[in-house]
């Protein structure tokens with residue numbers, strides 16, 4: 484098993500240049516004053532298709548040989564990875580097939596189709612999407628690109644932290660949203676090379692603390708799909724590549740509640756005029772709870788995505804009951 488390195492992140496940066504947006508780094512005096520620190524937000528909610536996943540998808544598909552390009556790519560996802568693969572495939576002029584549950588939100592199906600993806604449905608209570616993906620790959624010669632545990636995906640995701648550090652210089656701490664660990668492990672590769680002294684923290688939802696438990700026990704912990712509003716982090720386990728890098732390069736993993744995510748969504752909307760999806764708030768929510776740890780420091784926060792439909796956004800940031808999250812998928 485060959486782990487990706489910083490050289491792979493740098494190569495990914497060259498491949499995505501001119502295709503992915505170089506997203507802005509924003510600051511907020513209000514946030515700085517609240518935390519007593521200097522915060523730098525890397526705004527991947529403003530990335531193409533609305534999340535950092537475009538970086539990894541475009542990098543992975545750019546590495547296909549001619550035969551792979553002709554046959555195309557297959558991915559299984561109902562979320563941002565699906566849209567990222569469909570858009571990257573269209574830009575690189577290759578066919579894409581996305582395996583989605585037949586009860587996936589209509590908006591996500593439409594978005595994936597809008598980017599040119601062919602959608603294949605499955606019954607998530609009776610069928611195994613990985614098996615379907617693999618069968619399609621074998622039957623039609625498609626190349627399967629998983630959402631996080633792939634060296635080219637990890638390297639692509641690392642380009643966001645690379646851009647952040649190039650722009651603002653060394654940081655004392657960096658907070659990164661954590662699902663399966665593609666973003667966190669890629670960020671760690673970039674950060675260890677460009678700002679070796681930075682403390683790197685992964686942040687996952689309280690209900691799905693498998694990453695924290697894996698980190699602390701030294702073995703990948705598997706859990707049931709967690710009930711959380713952070714749908715981009717409803718993963719059941721870290722990957723083999725991502726875990727090895729996280730274990731080696733990350734300093735700690737924190738968890739935050741759904742209520743803290745909603746609070747961060749409200750902050751982004753009201754103070755920074757940004758729509759950020761619940762999963763995209765993980766990093767900032769954790770940083771806010773750790774002002775003491777960060778006083779006087781330069782802190783990076785990766786805001787990972789902004790894909791949340793307006794009705795759901797309104798329901799979450801609107802009247803919010805403190806007795807529990809508005810909806811639990």
Ligand SMILES: *Cc1c(COP(=O)(O)O)cnc(C)c1O
Nearest residue numbers: 563662663664665666715787788
């Ligand atoms: C996929 C995703 C994550 C989690 O990324 P991993 O690489 O799986 O850890 C976080 N935020 C958003 C918006 C995502 O789409």
